[in-house]
Amino acid sequence: MTLQQINTSSTIAEVNLSNYIINASGPRCTTEDELINLAQSDSAAIMTKSCTLLPRSGNPEPRYQTLEHGSVQSMGLPNLGYQAYLDMLPRLKQYNKPVIVSISGLSISDNVEMVSKFQQSEADLLEVNFSCPNVPGKPQLGYDFEQTEKALAAITKLGDKPLGIKLPAYFDMNHFETVANILKKFPIKFISSINSIGNTLVIDADTESTIIKPNSGLGGLCGSYIKPIGLANVRTFRSLLPKEICIFGVGGVYTGIDAFEYLLAGADAVQVATCYQEQGSECFTRLNNELSTILASKGYKDINEVKGKLQTI
Ligand code: DHB
Numbered sequence: 001m002t003l004q005q006i007n008t009s010s011t012i013a014e015v016n017l018s019n020y021i022i023n024a025s026g027p028r029c030t031t032e033d034e035l036i037n038l039a040q041s042d043s044a045a046i047m048t049k050s051c052t053l054l055p056r057s058g059n060p061e062p063r064y065q066t067l068e069h070g071s072v073q074s075m076g077l078p079n080l081g082y083q084a085y086l087d088m089l090p091r092l093k094q095y096n097k098p099v100i101v102s103i104s105g106l107s108i109s110d111n112v113e114m115v116s117k118f119q120q121s122e123a124d125l126l127e128v129n130f131s132c133p134n135v136p137g138k139p140q141l142g143y144d145f146e147q148t149e150k151a152l153a154a155i156t157k158l159g160d161k162p163l164g165i166k167l168p169a170y171f172d173m174n175h176f177e178t179v180a181n182i183l184k185k186f187p188i189k190f191i192s193s194i195n196s197i198g199n200t201l202v203i204d205a206d207t208e209s210t211i212i213k214p215n216s217g218l219g220g221l222c223g224s225y226i227k228p229i230g231l232a233n234v235r236t237f238r239s240l241l242p243k244e245i246c247i248f249g250v251g252g253v254y255t256g257i258d259a260f261e262y263l264l265a266g267a268d269a270v271q272v273a274t275c276y277q278e279q280g281s282e283c284f285t286r287l288n289n290e291l292s293t294i295l296a297s298k299g300y301k302d303i304n305e306v307k308g309k310l311q312t313i
Contacts, residue, residue: 003292007302010044010269012246013162013189015098015124017044020259020269020303021287024192024250025050025102025127025166026222027277030079032088039095041281042288046097047271048085050104050129053113055081059134059214064277065202070223070252071274072202074134074214077104082114089122102166104129106138108151112158119159125190128155131168133198133220140198142168145178152186164190164248169197169229173236180240190246192271193233196220223274227252231265238266238308256290266308 008020022045028034030049038046058078065072085101092099101123105111111128118126130142130151141147142165156163165188170176183191200221202211210217230251238247249267253259254275262270275283300306 001296001301003289003296005301006292006295007304008288008291008295010303012248012268013125013164015045015162017098017269019044019288020263020291021253021284022100022248022269022271023047023276023284024271024273025129026073026075026273028280032091035088035092036095037281039092039097042284043272043281044097044269045100045124046092046095047100047127048102049079050077050102050132051079051082051085051114052077052104052106053082053110055079055084062212063214063219065211066278067202067223067225070221070225071277072200072212072219072221073196074212074219076134076214077132082117086117086121093122098124100125100127102127102129104132106135108147108154111151112154115155115163116158119161123161125162125164127164127166127190127192129166129195131166131195131198133168133196134214136215140168140195142179142195145182148179149182149185152182152188156186156188162189164188164192164246166192166195166250167233167237169194169226169233169251170236171229176233176236176240180237183241183245188245190248190268191237191241192248192250193237194226194230194251196222196273197226197229222251224252224254227258227261231261234262234267235265235310253287256287256292256294259287259291260294260306263303263306264308264310266310268307
């Protein structure tokens with residue numbers, strides 16, 4: 001069997017993805033040039049940087065640092081403002097690839113305004129970010145269950161385009177159940193799980209200092225450090241949510257094996273952030289090859305033979 005015969009295509013809310021791997025909102029997806037580069041890559045979709053009502057230059061630098069097994073960042077939502085992404089959409093759509101717009105309002109009313117606008121656009125999917133940890137004074141929506149419900153009630157009645165939300169990591173079974181029960185009340189079509197682990201501290205012992213400037217050195221932890229947390233969140237939400245709600249697995253995908261693990265945990269597709277930041281868009285080609293190679297070596301022809309099939313001992 002050749003690698004091309006392995007089926008890794010997937011569907012999120014009836015939007016077809018030609019393979020299992022796309023970029024995550026975050027790195028290298030802010031400018032039109034970056035998004036066109038994604039359009040021309042093997043990423044199965046074009047995901048935009050989370051946008052806000054107005055353009056933002058983000059937090060002071062240094063605000064991103066590479067670590068041995070990942071990264072830590074406090075970017076502060078640098079983006080061109082939602083209007084720029086609205087204007088760009090017809091040009092991005094010329095590449096015949098799904099476009100997913102990430103929306104990260106600083107308030108529920110900002111989210112309502114942006115979701116309304118993108119409901120009338122050519123975007124294929126909308127991912128509303130409930131978990132940005134890096135804007136001082138703005139807590140992560142996904143950790144406030146009352147606000148989460150209020151926000152979902154507001155943003156899910158604005159049109160028929162499939163809507164998903166980007167969740168923070170949860171660590172307690174009660175929280176998983178509470179969030180799943182809230183999600184079930186609304187026509188949410190997918191979740192992306194997880195965002196970076198917010199407000200972590202990396203210290204340089206040599207300089208006896210923080211390594212990023214914003215928020216007194218606290219930032220979102222990304223990469224391999226957080227993969228076991230991402231896998232647990234995907235697996236737990238898969239068991240709690242109806243199968244109609246799709247799941248993007250996010251957190252620590254660097255290799256085909258990482259993607260395969262998210263597949264076992266039940267993810268419908270994975271998103272790649274730090275690895276893409278570090279390696280550029282060639283990583284999508286490599287990841288696809290590696291995932292197909294693993295599937296072939298195990299005798300699988302299709303991701304659906306593996307999805308959610310994690311064994312327990
Ligand atoms: C940023 C970081 C995030 O983890 C996120 O979800 C959105 C924005 C940022 O700092 O830009």
